[in-house]
Amino acid sequence: MAEINDDESLVKKFNQGDESVFERIVRQYSAEVAALANRLLGWPGEVEDVTQDVFLAAYLGLKKFRCQCSLKTWLFTITINKCRSYRYKCILRRRLTVARLHLGTTPTADRKLVDSETVERISRAIIGLPARYREPIVLRYLQELPTAEICQILGVTENALHVRLTRGRKRLRKELAELIEE
Amino acid sequence: MTEDKIQDLLQNADRTLGPPVPVSVELSAIRGRARKRQLARLTTSLGAGVVLVALGFCALTAVDKSREREKIALLQIQIKQLQVRTNATVKLIEEVLENEQKQRRLNELQAQIINTPDPLEEVQQQVDKAAFILVYHADRLCQELNQTDSAIRTYNRVIEFFPKNRWAEVARQRLLEIKNKKRDKTSSEGDLLWKPQNTSSRC
Numbered sequence: 001m002a003e004i005n006d007d008e009s010l011v012k013k014f015n016q017g018d019e020s021v022f023e024r025i026v027r028q029y030s031a032e033v034a035a036l037a038n039r040l041l042g043w044p045g046e047v048e049d050v051t052q053d054v055f056l057a058a059y060l061g062l063k064k065f066r067c068q069c070s071l072k073t074w075l076f077t078i079t080i081n082k083c084r085s086y087r088y089k090c091i092l093r094r095r096l097t098v099a100r101l102h103l104g105t106t107p108t109a110d111r112k113l114v115d116s117e118t119v120e121r122i123s124r125a126i127i128g129l130p131a132r133y134r135e136p137i138v139l140r141y142l143q144e145l146p147t148a149e150i151c152q153i154l155g156v157t158e159n160a161l162h163v164r165l166t167r168g169r170k171r172l173r174k175e176l177a178e179l180i181e182e
Numbered sequence: 183m184t185e186d187k188i189q190d191l192l193q194n195a196d197r198t199l200g201p202p203v204p205v206s207v208e209l210s211a212i213r214g215r216a217r218k219r220q221l222a223r224l225t226t227s228l229g230a231g232v233v234l235v236a237l238g239f240c241a242l243t244a245v246d247k248s249r250e251r252e253k254i255a256l257l258q259i260q261i262k263q264l265q266v267r268t269n270a271t272v273k274l275i276e277e278v279l280e281n282e283q284k285q286r287r288l289n290e291l292q293a294q295i296i297n298t299p300d301p302l303e304e305v306q307q308q309v310d311k312a313a314f315i316l317v318y319h320a321d322r323l324c325q326e327l328n329q330t331d332s333a334i335r336t337y338n339r340v341i342e343f344f345p346k347n348r349w350a351e352v353a354r355q356r357l358l359e360i361k362n363k364k365r366d367k368t369s370s371e372g373d374l375l376w377k378p379q380n381t382s383s384r385c
Contacts, residue, residue, distance in 0.1 A: 019209065019213075022209055022212075026207045026212075030205055030207050038202035039196060043196070044202075045199075046202065047203075047205065048206075055207045056212050056215050056219070059212050118195070122191055122192065123195065141188065141192045172188055173184060
């Protein structure tokens with residue numbers, strides 16, 4: 001609640017012409033937005049374009065923000081929409097290949113928790129999921145957001161979210177059966 | 183259990199792949215892009231407006247053009263009708279002139295016919311003349327040359343060829359006179375009283 005109040009004051013200041021507020025918002029949320037975009041897009045590593053688009057949309061729409069949810073939730077909603085558009089454009093242009101998505105990341109040896117083959121399989125499985133299953137999975141298991149916030153971001157009911165999560169898990173189980181059994 | 187496993191797998195993969203490349207979102211860049219977008223929207227709106235105005239103008243021009251076309255088409259029809267009427271009038275005038283010419287020619291021919299002498303009459307005159315010549319010739323044979331036989335044959339020819347002519351009648355008279363003369367001569371041996379009729383007056 002305090003967060004929403006804080007957000008309200010930020011938006012109020014922005015509406016009064018104090019654009020430095022937006023810089024603060026960017027500093028505060030850009031990492032989280034980039035991380036979410038990275039996960040939703042299957043860890044391409046470089047998500048600057050999408051992040052820029054998210055904050056551009058936020059800059060243009062901040063005056064219309066009615067503070068019915070937190071700024072973070074609102075930004076995540078924008079991120080999800082931008083990622084959908086980005087993926088759609090990529091599919092259309094046939095630029096999205098699994099190999100390219102993995103080239104962007106150069107994990108170090110000490111950070112390597114699972115082998116590259118496993119990572120690739122997981123990545124493929126996540127990318128292969130339809131958006132309606134991928135988004136709840138990412139928000140729940142990677143962003144670790146509470147159910148209510150996920151529902152707010154995706155604009156769905158709790159039941160619908162559970163159904164999507166169940167179906168998404170089922171698909172992942174099927175794709176990653178060997179890994180899960182291990 | 184499976185849910186936890188999936189979560190572990192995903193989180194491990196996420197940690198392995200690491201966070202994205204740090205993103206630098208500058209307010210100036212965002213402002214610039216926002217201005218560009220607003221400008222693009224404004225340009226699009228203006229463009230759409232211009233296009234609409236142009237379309238409206240084109241539509242109005244098209245209406246004017248269509249009216250002009252209608253007028254032209256009407257005038258063309260009227261011209262065609264006038265041409266048809268003119269052609270008909272010219273044709274009528276030509277026909278009238280032709281008839282007049284024919285009538286004139288006909289009058290001329292009729293005048294010529296009127297002036298032309300009757301061929302029957304001419305033939306009659308020729309016949310009359312021929313009969314007269316024969317009678318005249320026979321008279322001379324009888325009177326001047328004293329060739330009575332030849333004269334009789336000539337008179338007989340006139341009677342034979344022109345039986346209904348008046349000279350045939352004259353020829354019969356002469357033959358009768360010759361006959362009478364011969365009879366008188368044989369009966370009384372008297373003077374010859376026969377005198378040939380003067381035919382020269384008729385020539």
